[in-house]
Amino acid sequence: MILLVDMDAFFASVEQAHHPHLLGQPVVVCGDPGRRGVVTAASYEARPFGVRAGMALGEARRLCPQAHYVEGNPEKYVALSLQLLELYTTWSPEVEPFSVDEAFVGLGSRVALGPAAEVAREIQLAILERFQLGASIGVGPNKLVAKMAAGVRKPRGLTALDEEGFRATFWPRDIQELWGVGPKLAVRIRSLGFKTVGDLAHAPVPLLKTAFGIVGPALREAAWGRDETPLVPYHRGVDAKSMGHEVTLPEDCDDERYIECTLLRLSDQVGRRLRTEGYVGRIVAVKLRNQRFETVLRQRALPEFTADHLRIFQHARALWREHWKGDPVRLIGVSVSGLARRSPGEQQELLPADARSRRLERALDQVRDRLGEASVVPLGSLAHRRAPGHVPFGTLPARSGARRGPTPP
Numbered sequence: 001m002i003l004l005v006d007m008d009a010f011f012a013s014v015e016q017a018h019h020p021h022l023l024g025q026p027v028v029v030c031g032d033p034g035r036r037g038v039v040t041a042a043s044y045e046a047r048p049f050g051v052r053a054g055m056a057l058g059e060a061r062r063l064c065p066q067a068h069y070v071e072g073n074p075e076k077y078v079a080l081s082l083q084l085l086e087l088y089t090t091w092s093p094e095v096e097p098f099s100v101d102e103a104f105v106g107l108g109s110r111v112a113l114g115p116a117a118e119v120a121r122e123i124q125l126a127i128l129e130r131f132q133l134g135a136s137i138g139v140g141p142n143k144l145v146a147k148m149a150a151g152v153r154k155p156r157g158l159t160a161l162d163e164e165g166f167r168a169t170f171w172p173r174d175i176q177e178l179w180g181v182g183p184k185l186a187v188r189i190r191s192l193g194f195k196t197v198g199d200l201a202h203a204p205v206p207l208l209k210t211a212f213g214i215v216g217p218a219l220r221e222a223a224w225g226r227d228e229t230p231l232v233p234y235h236r237g238v239d240a241k242s243m244g245h246e247v248t249l250p251e252d253c254d255d256e257r258y259i260e261c262t263l264l265r266l267s268d269q270v271g272r273r274l275r276t277e278g279y280v281g282r283i284v285a286v287k288l289r290n291q292r293f294e295t296v297l298r299q300r301a302l303p304e305f306t307a308d309h310l311r312i313f314q315h316a317r318a319l320w321r322e323h324w325k326g327d328p329v330r331l332i333g334v335s336v337s338g339l340a341r342r343s344p345g346e347q348q349e350l351l352p353a354d355a356r357s358r359r360l361e362r363a364l365d366q367v368r369d370r371l372g373e374a375s376v377v378p379l380g381s382l383a384h385r386r387a388p389g390h391v392p393f394g395t396l397p398a399r400s401g402a403r404r405g406p407t408p409p
């Protein structure tokens with residue numbers, strides 16, 4: 001049984017809680033109220049005027065000139081977010097942050113829906129008492145149902161659904177209400193004749209497989225309210241001792257090839273750092289964040305220790321493929337944890353191929369030590385070199401023409 005706690009209009013509510021004269025008033029949180037920008041959050045009092053997060057500030061001012069425009073304070077929100085996670089651990093150690101204002105709380109498999117909803121009510125009250133903040137909570141037998149239930153009633157909603165309740169609630173609804181189905185995917189699903197979640201639940205599997213690959217059958221399962229994604233508690237999420245690299249893309253990207261190239265580049269950097277600092281590791285993790293700042297962290301343990309970038313990349317790519325549903329990515333990260341010191345005795349390879357690739361790796365590391373990190377890079381990490389504006393090492397002129405995908409750093 002899992003809860004998804006979703007803070008109501010989080011940033012705006014925090015500002016209202018900290019500045020009582022804003023209580024009950026339309027509040028718009030933004031980057032810098034004096035400059036052009038976008039709305040980061042709108043209080044529930046501002047929403048009836050049509051103000052929404054992501055909207056241009058100018059438009060918000062036109063729709064709701066009387067609102068209080070407040071400059072956001074990200075450090076404050078993150079600090080509060082961490083305090084909230086701490087609070088949830090009062091009920092269960094199984095707490096996984098999902099975004100700055102959302103977290104999953106796992107209650108184990110022996111708890112029934114009713115008692116789980118009781119816990120949700122207690123958490124809701126505790127958040128209100130301690131932080132003067134409202135939250136909406138979804139309760140369900142898995143992450144998918146909990147997440148979608150949380151959206152049913154807002155603000156301060158509490159919705160508990162079992163799989164049957166999920167189907168009764170969501171089958172009549174538009175396909176885009178299914179978690180993981182963005183506008184683009186929705187268009188493709190509709191073009192096959194499936195308009196509601198219920199339609200998708202009854203779609204023939206072979207058809208979905210042909211149209212969407214491995215994602216197809218997973219989508220159908222989701223339409224039935226089934227989901228086996230594990231909950232990864234945050235204190236165990238990534239080992240304290242880990243090495244990773246992450247990159248915020250200049251613009252949201254759903255270009256598979258670009259994401260793959262980026263994973264390879266990051267894996268290469270992580271492998272290089274492990275080798276330079278004399279470590280090997282056996283847990284590979286991938287971090288993906290979308291434009292709604294929802295973060296997915298997935299990891300897997302390998303059968304052996306490694307510092308090899310290709311090995312890291314293979315697992316990072318597999319994790320990405322398993323967990324990415326096609327929505328545009330804002331941030332990508334690769335890390336390796338479960339580290340151990342690489343002792344000279346461990347360098348005996350079992351297979352000649354291993355020995356050869358290790359020798360190659362060593363030679364390439366020496367080249368980099370002498371000539372710099374960019375002197376040798378994996379070919380695959382440059383496969384996006386034809387993207388306009390990308391000048392690999394200053395040798396090609398930028399070309400004009402628009403194509404989806406940001407200019408690589």
Ligand SMILES: [Mg+2]
Pocket residue numbers: 006007008009010101
């Ligand atoms: Mg929220």
